Structures are given as C-alpha cells and as structure tokens.
Amino acid sequence: MTSPFHIEEIYSDDGSDSLRMPRRQVGNSPQGFAMTLMADYTLRTRAALPSAAIVALLTESGVTTAGARTAISRLARRGVLEGSRHGRRSSYRLSRAAAANLSTGGNWILTSATAAAPWDGCWTMVAFSLPQDHSAQRRALRSQLRWLGYAPLYDGLWISPYELTPPARAHLEQLTLGTVTVFRGRQHPLASTSDRAPIEAWDIDAITRHYEEFLESWTPLLPMVRSGQVDGAAAVRARTEVMDTFRRFPTLDPQLPVELLPAGWLRQPARELFAAVYDGLAQPAEQHVRAVVRRFADSTPLDIRAHTTTDLIAGVRGDGSVDPAETVPPAEWTSPEGSDDQREPRRTPIDSRAG
Known part of the structure; x- marks a missing residue:
C-alpha cells in the first residue's frame, strides 16, 4: 500500500540531523520492519535485545539474515538504535530520541483515525514561495505540511479544513526560510466548470481503494485472531505487518470532515x-x-512488553523520553545509504500464519 499522493514519508522532517529515520519504501523494508518490531515490544521500557534475537525475529518475518543484520547496523548509524557489547554478545535498544519519536508517531496514528471534530466550513490555507536553490527546505516544508494534514490544492498553496494549531505554527516558523502566508476562510464556489472544490486536493477515490484493500486483506484473519489460532512467529509477523500498513492512513486521510x-x-x-x-x-x-x-539472553526478559492501541493513545513512553504532547513531530524517514531491501516475497496476512 503506497500513498496516492506520491508522498513516501510517514513522519515529517523537523529539520534535525540528530535522528535519521529510514525512508518509507514501496512495500515493507527490513529497516522499517526492525524499527516496528523494536517499538512494538520495547518502546515502553527501551529494553536492550540481543542482536541475534532481533535477527531471528526478523528472519521469521521474511527478512533475510543478511538483510536483518544490515538493517540493524544502519539503524544504529542513524541514531535509531543504541548498541552495547558484553563479551562476544552485542545488544541493541531504541535511543531516547527514537523512543520519543515513535511514541509521538504511535499516538498520532491512532488519534488521527478517530472521529473528526465538528467542522466550521472554513479552510486554512498555507501559501509559500521558496528560492529555487532551497529544494531540501521545500521538501521539508511539504513533508511537514503533509504530516500536519495539509494537501496541495495548487502548486505552492496547501490547505486543511482545520485551524493551524500553535505547535504547527511553531514548526512551520522553524522550517521556513522563504515567504509564507497563512489565512483561513470559506470557499465561494464559482458557476464555472473550472471551479475546483478544496476537497479535491485529496484523491478521495484512491483513499477509498486503500481502505477497501486494507479491509479485504485483514478481515479474513480476524476470526482466527479471536479464536487464538494465530500465535508464535505468525502472531509477531501479522502484528508487525498490520501496523506497518495501517500507519500510512493518517497521511492519506487526515481526519477529513465527514460532511x-x-x-x-x-x-x-x-x-x-x-x-x-x-x-x-x-x-x-x-x-x-x-x-x-x-x-x-542469560536471564528471562521481563522488560519486553507489548503495548495496545489504548496505550498508544495514552502515550507510550520509553525510559527517559518525554511526553508525546511535548515532542516535535517525528523526523522524516530519510533515504538509506544504498538499498537494503533484502526481504523474501511478502506474504499475505492469511499466508503469514504458516510456518
């Protein structure tokens, strides 16, 4: 499932070089799978897992051994994972910055899919002009706007049905080196075939297809989940894949008004x-x-704890991380150094229960 808007980023670029999250690839990448796996079971405690265990878990999900090791190494270089060594055994845990980033992202994923607030019929418009030699800044601004729920109505004019919040205003002020104007008002339709409704900034038909594909793909697995027929490696694999797929929806459908x-x-x-x-x-x-x-490991790992959607909404915090409400938006998933897509062909959710 890829974005109909051709936006690969799930988390936006906050302009910081201290944490470089992997860019969303078409399909599921080893780095994305590794990061989701670590977040799903260690985000609350930032537990360190033996690298051999991480590799074993990733290979069960279809990542090759070489791809798993490469993913871990690259995530460590990016500052997403922190490594430690005890004798000949190496272990990795989420960095504090990554834990805060992923906690914010998890909260955003779930709250973005809740019922939208009542709409007042007005639109917030962000018009900007950046110098041609500021292409990186332009990409960062567009990524930030997408993360905030905006879409391009025209080149250089992005819109949202909701008010610009103080945190969003602060993020835009930090990113902008060119000229930006923000204003809010109602549309006045023209009696013309050239009149474009603001909602057309989003490809509603494409979003509908993505929802339909998600429902068609995962609904058949639900009876087996409820009856306890999915366990072991299949449970880990399916849970990782459903998160890796669902987390794309907030950028596709950012609480658009039901009206x-x-x-x-x-x-x-x-x-x-x-x-x-x-x-x-x-x-x-x-x-x-x-x-x-x-x-x-030498002892029973008591600090491995899976969180639920309720936990994500409340805010899952790793040791030393800050509350999601106090963090900046998650950093952009920047391009990896070279290709690490060494996964075997992706299984469907139903196939994932095999093996």
Whole structure:
C-alpha cells in the first residue's frame, strides 16, 4: 500500500540531523520492519535485545539474515538504535530520541483515525514561495505540511479544513526560510466548470481503494485472531505487518470532515479492524518475542512488553523520553545509504500464519 499522493514519508522532517529515520519504501523494508518490531515490544521500557534475537525475529518475518543484520547496523548509524557489547554478545535498544519519536508517531496514528471534530466550513490555507536553490527546505516544508494534514490544492498553496494549531505554527516558523502566508476562510464556489472544490486536493477515490484493500486483506484473519489460532512467529509477523500498513492512513486521510466525504466512509471500520488484530495478537506475540530473546539472553526478559492501541493513545513512553504532547513531530524517514531491501516475497496476512 503506497500513498496516492506520491508522498513516501510517514513522519515529517523537523529539520534535525540528530535522528535519521529510514525512508518509507514501496512495500515493507527490513529497516522499517526492525524499527516496528523494536517499538512494538520495547518502546515502553527501551529494553536492550540481543542482536541475534532481533535477527531471528526478523528472519521469521521474511527478512533475510543478511538483510536483518544490515538493517540493524544502519539503524544504529542513524541514531535509531543504541548498541552495547558484553563479551562476544552485542545488544541493541531504541535511543531516547527514537523512543520519543515513535511514541509521538504511535499516538498520532491512532488519534488521527478517530472521529473528526465538528467542522466550521472554513479552510486554512498555507501559501509559500521558496528560492529555487532551497529544494531540501521545500521538501521539508511539504513533508511537514503533509504530516500536519495539509494537501496541495495548487502548486505552492496547501490547505486543511482545520485551524493551524500553535505547535504547527511553531514548526512551520522553524522550517521556513522563504515567504509564507497563512489565512483561513470559506470557499465561494464559482458557476464555472473550472471551479475546483478544496476537497479535491485529496484523491478521495484512491483513499477509498486503500481502505477497501486494507479491509479485504485483514478481515479474513480476524476470526482466527479471536479464536487464538494465530500465535508464535505468525502472531509477531501479522502484528508487525498490520501496523506497518495501517500507519500510512493518517497521511492519506487526515481526519477529513465527514460532511465532505462519501456516505459509508471506511475510516472507522479500518481503525476498528486494525485495533482488533493489533490488540488481539499482543499477548501471543509478546510471549513469542520473550521466548526468542530467552534463547540468546542469560536471564528471562521481563522488560519486553507489548503495548495496545489504548496505550498508544495514552502515550507510550520509553525510559527517559518525554511526553508525546511535548515532542516535535517525528523526523522524516530519510533515504538509506544504498538499498537494503533484502526481504523474501511478502506474504499475505492469511499466508503469514504458516510456518
């Protein structure tokens, strides 16, 4: 599932070089899988996992051994993971910056899929002009606007149905080196075929197809999740994949007003299905991660804890990280050095229960 807007980033660029998250690739990448895996079971405690255990868990999800090792190494170079060594054994944990970043992102993913606030019929417009030699700044601004729920109505004119919040204003002020104007008002439709409604900045048909594909792909697995038939490596694999897929929706459908959407909009059914699968697999997946880590650790790993959607909404914080409400938006997933896409062909959710 890729964005119909051709925006690869899930988290925006806050202009910081201290943490470089991997860029979203078409499909699931080893780095993305590794980061999701670490977040799903160690975000709350920032537990360090033996590198051999991380490799074992990733290979169970279809990543090659070489791809898993490369992903860990690159995430460490990016500042996403911190490494330590005890004798011949190496371990990795999420850095504090990454834990705060991912906690904010998890909260954003879930709250963005909740019922939208009442709409007052007005639109916030951000018009900007940046020098031609500031291409990186332009990309960062566009990524930031996308993360904030804006879409391009015209080149250099981005819109949102909601007010510009103080934190969003602060982020835009930090990013902007050119000319930016923000204003809010109502549309006055023209009796002309050239009149473009603001909602057309979003490809509603494409978003609908993405929701439909998500529901068609994951609904057949739900009865098996509820009956406890999905466990072990299959539970970890399915839980990682459903998160890796669902987290793209906030950039596709940033709480667009229901008044402007077709009847029967699938935002809520998709969110409910995601929660049922993700939460329903939390316990068996946690048990399997503990079992795998135990094979490579000297003691029973008590600090491996799967969080649920309720935890994500409340704010899952790693040791030493800050509250999600106090953090800046997550950093952009910047391009990896070279290709690390060494995964075997991706299985469907139903196929993932095999093996």
